Amino acid sequence: LCTIIHYLIRGQMDWFGLTIACVVPSYAAQLLSILWFRADGRPPGCWLLVLHLLQLGLWKRYWDVLRMATKTGGSACAGEMLMQDGDVCVLRLLEALLQTLPHLLLQTYVVVAVDPAGFVPGVSAGLSLLSLAWALVSYGRFTCLLKPGHLCPPAVAILCLLLWRTGMLGTRVLALVLFARLYSFWVFAVAGGHWLLMSFWLVAQQTDIVAQPCRWRLFNCLVGAVYIFCYLNVRPGPSKHRVAVFYAVST
Numbered sequence: 001l002c003t004i005i006h007y008l009i010r011g012q013m014d015w016f017g018l019t020i021a022c023v024v025p026s027y028a029a030q031l032l033s034i035l036w037f038r039a040d041g042r043p044p045g046c047w048l049l050v051l052h053l054l055q056l057g058l059w060k061r062y063w064d065v066l067r068m069a070t071k072t073g074g075s076a077c078a079g080e081m082l083m084q085d086g087d088v089c090v091l092r093l094l095e096a097l098l099q100t101l102p103h104l105l106l107q108t109y110v111v112v113a114v115d116p117a118g119f120v121p122g123v124s125a126g127l128s129l130l131s132l133a134w135a136l137v138s139y140g141r142f143t144c145l146l147k148p149g150h151l152c153p154p155a156v157a158i159l160c161l162l163l164w165r166t167g168m169l170g171t172r173v174l175a176l177v178l179f180a181r182l183y184s185f186w187v188f189a190v191a192g193g194h195w196l197l198m199s200f201w202l203v204a205q206q207t208d209i210v211a212q213p214c215r216w217r218l219f220n221c222l223v224g225a226v227y228i229f230c231y232l233n234v235r236p237g238p239s240k241h242r243v244a245v246f247y248a249v250s251t
Contacts, residue, residue: 026099096135104128133165199224
């Protein structure tokens with residue numbers, strides 16, 4: 001909101017419109033949240049619809065998880081609380097990929113190519129980077145908790161993961177922005193080639209998360225686009241070999 005107001009006050013209507021456009025895709029996560037509320041037997045009322053319309057639906061889910069943890073002391077109803085926490089992590093990751101990542105790319109480009117002294121775009125880009133990194137760490141923590149016999153990672157491990165994700169995403173985004181600054185629209189050719197390569201790689205792995213053929217192809221294409229920026233484990237089992245292949249190709 002501060003970034004939108006900043007561009008509006010300065011009369012930079014192009015960046016104003018593009019920043020607003022980055023907000024629109026995140027309504028997919030809000031819509032999915034409403035559908036999951038209904039699937040859980042909690043028909044959304046007017047106030048819940050208003051919260052999702054204001055982009056506060058995921059905050060409502062965070063509040064529900066915290067309230068359940070406070071009431072039960074974190075012990076009773078552990079399975080239900082884990083599932084609710086998992087819903088929030090998945091939705092938050094979706095929102096981060098659809099909204100935060102495009103916003104991060106846009107604001108980083110503004111700082112690098114248009115207004116190097118811009119304080120508001122710079123702060124917005126930094127917070128977006130942290131938000132995206134935290135969404136990935138939260139998703140990884142949830143998938144770790146789903147494995148039998150695995151406990152919650154300690155705070156030090158989560159902090160190291162956050163620093164790793166932040167550094168990895170920051171360098172990748174900066175490299176793409178600098179390439180776009182120098183070669184303009186050729187960055188889309190480079191990103192498109194990487195996307196196609198990663199999509200075909202996912203198809204070769206035969207990921208069976210989605211059963212229907214059409215949705216399976218769409219899933220691979222979407223995750224292939226995510227792989228332009230970071231690795232996201234979508235298959236069960238050890239992933240060190242897949243991570244090694246990904247970084248060998250990416251670097």
